[in-house]
Amino acid sequence: MEESVKYFVVPIVSMAVAYFTTTWAFRRELRHGRFRMLELTRRYFLNFMNAFESGTIKTDQLSKEMYLSELEYVIESLQALSENPYYSVLIEKYEDISFLLVQLRREVLEHKNSSERFALNESSIKAFYGIYQILRKDMPKYTKTDVDNLIQKACEANGISH
Numbered sequence: 001m002e003e004s005v006k007y008f009v010v011p012i013v014s015m016a017v018a019y020f021t022t023t024w025a026f027r028r029e030l031r032h033g034r035f036r037m038l039e040l041t042r043r044y045f046l047n048f049m050n051a052f053e054s055g056t057i058k059t060d061q062l063s064k065e066m067y068l069s070e071l072e073y074v075i076e077s078l079q080a081l082s083e084n085p086y087y088s089v090l091i092e093k094y095e096d097i098s099f100l101l102v103q104l105r106r107e108v109l110e111h112k113n114s115s116e117r118f119a120l121n122e123s124s125i126k127a128f129y130g131i132y133q134i135l136r137k138d139m140p141k142y143t144k145t146d147v148d149n150l151i152q153k154a155c156e157a158n159g160i161s162h
Contacts, residue, residue, distance in 0.1 A: 033086025038139060040077050041132045045151040047071065051120060068111050075104050093134050100127040129160050 047070040051057055058064075078101055081087055091097055107121040132151065136143045 029084060030086050030089065033081060033084035033089075034135070034139060035142075036077070036081055036084065037086065037090065037131070038135050038142065040074060040081065041128055041135060042147055042151065043070065043077075044074050044128050045132070045154065046147070047074070048120060048125060049150065049154045057120065064111065068108055071104060071108055075101065075108065078104070090131070090134070094131055096127055097131065100124070100131070103127060125155075125158075125160055129155055 047067060050070075051063060051067050082101075087097075103121065103124050107124055110121075136148070
């Protein structure tokens with residue numbers, strides 16, 4: 001009897017523990033990725049809103065540099081998030097996410113190579129808004145904060161919607 005326990009029960013229990021541990025870790029990574037993407041999207045929109053003063057885009061060099069600095073952080077974070085399992089889920093729901101990364105890099109380079117005052121890129125804003133809407137549907141319990149209300153109002157005020 002002890003021999004059968006040793007050869008059958010122990011491996012089966014070990015496989016079950018391994019399966020549940022792997023499943024738990026994967027689900028945790030998915031959940032973590034969703035929250036990271038939500039936070040990244042919020043940061044993008046807060047940066048977007050900070051570029052305005054009294055309804056007009058700011059024109060000073062410091063505002064441009066602050067905007068670009070935050071945009072570069074968003075790019076780095078989005079690149080890091082691409083290694084999370086949630087990124088694959090997001091690709092299924094929003095096919096243009098690869099375009100978003102390229103678009104953001106293009107926007108940074110355009111601003112760095114231009115001495116003109118900065119302007120916000122409408123394609124980037126609309127792409128992030130599309131992701132934000134997916135996150136709002138996926139995470140309704142977590143997207144009812146004051147920040148989320150501000151984002152929604154700012155997007156509506158600027159005619160950004162899908």
